[in-house]
Amino acid sequence: MLHLTLQARLQAAVRTVLPDADAATVLVRPCPDARHGDYQSNALIALAKQRKLNPRQLAEQVKAALDVAEICEAVDIAGPGFLNFRVRPTALAATLLAAARGEHLFYAPAAQPRTVVIDFSSPNVAKPMHVGHIRSTGIGDALQRIFRLLGHRVISDNHIGDWGTQFGKLLLGWKQILNREALAADAIAELERLYKVINAECDASPARLEEAKHELVKLQAGDAENCSVWQEMIRVSQVQFDAIYGRLGVKFDHALGESFYNPQLGPVVEDLLARGIARESEGAVGVFSDGSLPPKQDPFLVNRDGEWIADPALVRKSDGGFNYMTTDLATIDYRLKTWAPAEIVYVVDDRQAPHFKKLFLTFARWQPEAAAKVKLVHVGFGKILGEDGKPFKTRSGDTVKLGELLDEAEERALKVVTEKNPDLPVVERKEIARIVGLGAVKYADLLPNRQSDYQFSWDKMLALQGNTAPYLLYAYTRVRSVLRKQEVTAGDQGLEIKLVAAEELALAKHFLNFGLVLEAAAEEYRPNFLCNYLYDLAGLFARFYENCPVLKAEGAERATRLLLCDLTGRVLKQGLEVLGIQTTDQM
RNA sequence: GCGCUUGUAGCUCAGUUGGAUAGAGCAUCCGCCUUCUAAGCGGACGGUCGUGGGUUCGACUCCCGCCAAGCGCGCCA
Numbered sequence: 124m125l126h127l128t129l130q131a132r133l134q135a136a137v138r139t140v141l142p143d144a145d146a147a148t149v150l151v152r153p154c155p156d157a158r159h160g161d162y163q164s165n166a167l168i169a170l171a172k173q174r175k176l177n178p179r180q181l182a183e184q185v186k187a188a189l190d191v192a193e194i195c196e197a198v199d200i201a202g203p204g205f206l207n208f209r210v211r212p213t214a215l216a217a218t219l220l221a222a223a224r225g226e227h228l229f230y231a232p233a234a235q236p237r238t239v240v241i242d243f244s245s246p247n248v249a250k251p252m253h254v255g256h257i258r259s260t261g262i263g264d265a266l267q268r269i270f271r272l273l274g275h276r277v278i279s280d281n282h283i284g285d286w287g288t289q290f291g292k293l294l295l296g297w298k299q300i301l302n303r304e305a306l307a308a309d310a311i312a313e314l315e316r317l318y319k320v321i322n323a324e325c326d327a328s329p330a331r332l333e334e335a336k337h338e339l340v341k342l343q344a345g346d347a348e349n350c351s352v353w354q355e356m357i358r359v360s361q362v363q364f365d366a367i368y369g370r371l372g373v374k375f376d377h378a379l380g381e382s383f384y385n386p387q388l389g390p391v392v393e394d395l396l397a398r399g400i401a402r403e404s405e406g407a408v409g410v411f412s413d414g415s416l417p418p419k420q421d422p423f424l425v426n427r428d429g430e431w432i433a434d435p436a437l438v439r440k441s442d443g444g445f446n447y448m449t450t451d452l453a454t455i456d457y458r459l460k461t462w463a464p465a466e467i468v469y470v471v472d473d474r475q476a477p478h479f480k481k482l483f484l485t486f487a488r489w490q491p492e493a494a495a496k497v498k499l500v501h502v503g504f505g506k507i508l509g510e511d512g513k514p515f516k517t518r519s520g521d522t523v524k525l526g527e528l529l530d531e532a533e534e535r536a537l538k539v540v541t542e543k544n545p546d547l548p549v550v551e552r553k554e555i556a557r558i559v560g561l562g563a564v565k566y567a568d569l570l571p572n573r574q575s576d577y578q579f580s581w582d583k584m585l586a587l588q589g590n591t592a593p594y595l596l597y598a599y600t601r602v603r604s605v606l607r608k609q610e611v612t613a614g615d616q617g618l619e620i621k622l623v624a625a626e627e628l629a630l631a632k633h634f635l636n637f638g639l640v641l642e643a644a645a646e647e648y649r650p651n652f653l654c655n656y657l658y659d660l661a662g663l664f665a666r667f668y669e670n671c672p673v674l675k676a677e678g679a680e681r682a683t684r685l686l687l688c689d690l691t692g693r694v695l696k697q698g699l700e701v702l703g704i705q706t707t708d709q710m
Numbered sequence: 711g712c713g714c715u716u717g718u719a720g721c722u723c724a725g726u727u728g729g730a731u732a733g734a735g736c737a738u739c740c741g742c743c744u745u746c747u748a749a750g751c752g753g754a755c756g757g758u759c760g761u762g763g764g765u766u767c768g769a770c771u772c773c774c775g776c777c778a779a780g781c782g783c784g785c786c787a
Binding site: 159168428450655659 | 736
């Protein structure tokens with residue numbers, strides 16, 4: 124938007140003054156403090172310093188070579204050499220009118236679209252999805268939506284946990300203690316019960332454990348009965364996943380579970396051995412430190428009692444079975460060969476950081492040429508804590524099931540809606556409660572900086588005051604309410620618009636930064652940047668709404684204000700949409 | 711023990727290449743509904759940004775030490 128034009132002009136001016144400088148490092152950013160202006164650049168200070176020039180003098184020279192008169196008021200040089208820009212209301216109005224004509228919505232598609240694989244959610248077969256899955260699922264979905272909006276080619280892939288040692292126990296339980304009625308009623312609960320019972324028996328009895336292992340070996344060997352039971356377990360689990368994803372509005376392009384890669388695991392290990400990347404040790408096969416990193420940073424070493432000892436990435440167990448490291452290597456290999464992405468993003472709990480470090484380094488050693496062409500990123504996140512600051516659990520101490528959490532969100536939201544708007548028909552109240560409740564849970568999860576833990580609080584996420592989904596949704600309903608009474612018409616669009624009041628200008632200027640924020644959110648994999656932007660937008664709109672009557676105004680003033688309402692609504696709706704949150708016209 | 715992450719107002723949290731007087735909500739106190747949804751808005755109060763050094767024109771942000779909390783250190787994922 125405007126700041127990009129400013130930036131391009133500024134860079135051109137820098138090239139004129141300092142032809143050999145790297146002008147690309149000269150960036151224009153919104154001023155953190157509006158008193159200094161709308162946009163600023165502090166890059167000239169650094170540039171001057173590198174060249175031992177006087178920063179203010181350089182700023183003067185660049186300013187002299189700078190042509191931004193039609194966009195900005197006179198450019199200020201402040202402090203040690205900041206350049207401050209004040210956008211002309213006329214330039215602002217022109218940008219808003221272009222948006223009104225549908226030419227843009229304050230963001231531009233990426234100049235160089237990338238192919239990005241996003242791996243998120245990854246629930247386990249035969250286990251209920253729990254509150255922990257909201258993080259990976261919500262952040263991952265927001266990221267895929269943001270990348271798509273910016274014009275990138277996104278491939279979302281749900282790497283479902285559909286293989287592993289737990290199936291020995293599950294198979295044993297299925298064959299011996301399965302309750303068909305319970306399975307029909309709630310398949311996941313029954314599978315969970317099977318696992319718990321057999322697992323407890325295995326802990327108590329080595330013979331029982333042997334039985335379970337025997338079932339696992341049979342499954343791995345392709346035994347027809349075990350394979351068919353296993354597939355049935357996947358099928359009933361998928362029904363549950365689909366129900367949850369349906370409620371959340373989350374879609375995947377692929378759901379290639381761990382088992383999909385089974386045929387590749389043997390060849391991967393053989394290749395690693397053949398290339399000398401992995402070697403045998405105590406009957407297992409593993410990748411060891413190559414000594415290229417200092418011990419502290421080397422994930423293939425671990426410190427025990429003051430000594431650094433090997434902590435290899437095992438790719439084949441001594442019993443011939445494979446580890447998830449092997450699966451993950453095969454997965455990278457497959458994704459690169461199939462989609463040739465520039466980037467693969469894993470939205471997974473921070474506790475798995477050491478695993479991803481090992482995985483990425485191992486892959487780089489295995490396929491250096493391929494690894495050089497792809498950016499592998501672990502987008503980690505912290506835990507959800509209860510209001511007592513301890514891990515979020517039910518009163519009885521169990522993990523909170525995702526489905527039940529969403530039910531409660533809708534119930535609590537319905538109570539609030541009913542309290543505030545009792546005259547609406549119950550069907551409408553329920554639909555509003557669904558949107559507000561789910562939105563509140565998602566938004567509360569996306570809002571905190573993802574790397575830190577956050578406290579789950581029903582009251583806070585459903586509050587109307589503060590940075591919450593209901594506050595944003597309420598702002599949207601106010602927009603809709605105004606526009607319902609007077610939609611923007613062709614006649615209004617033809618009118619001149621004049622941004623005069625401080626509230627009008629502040630709101631209009633905030634629109635301009637939508638694209639910047641979307642890009643930052645994508646760049647840093649941090650949807651919370653967008654949350655904060657939308658909260659600011661809603662706040663600016665609220666102030667505008669309080670101080671600038673729309674429907675009572677006339678002429679250009681009315682047209683301007685209607686346009687501001689319309690654009691606020693569109694940016695809010697678009698912003699919430701990429702956070703995976705629906706809007707409602709009434710609350 | 712080693713490693714990773716975190717430490718910002720009484721509480722819950724933001725803080726975009728290092729940038730100008732560190733922000734928001736809650737809580738407490740005070741204002742604003744014959745005006746488009748008051749589920750809102752305005753104001754007051756509240757800070758040695760864990761701590762001690764360093765780099766810099768400039769540090770919540772970068773570097774080092776220390777303190778505290780959480781997590782990880784399985785031929786599980």
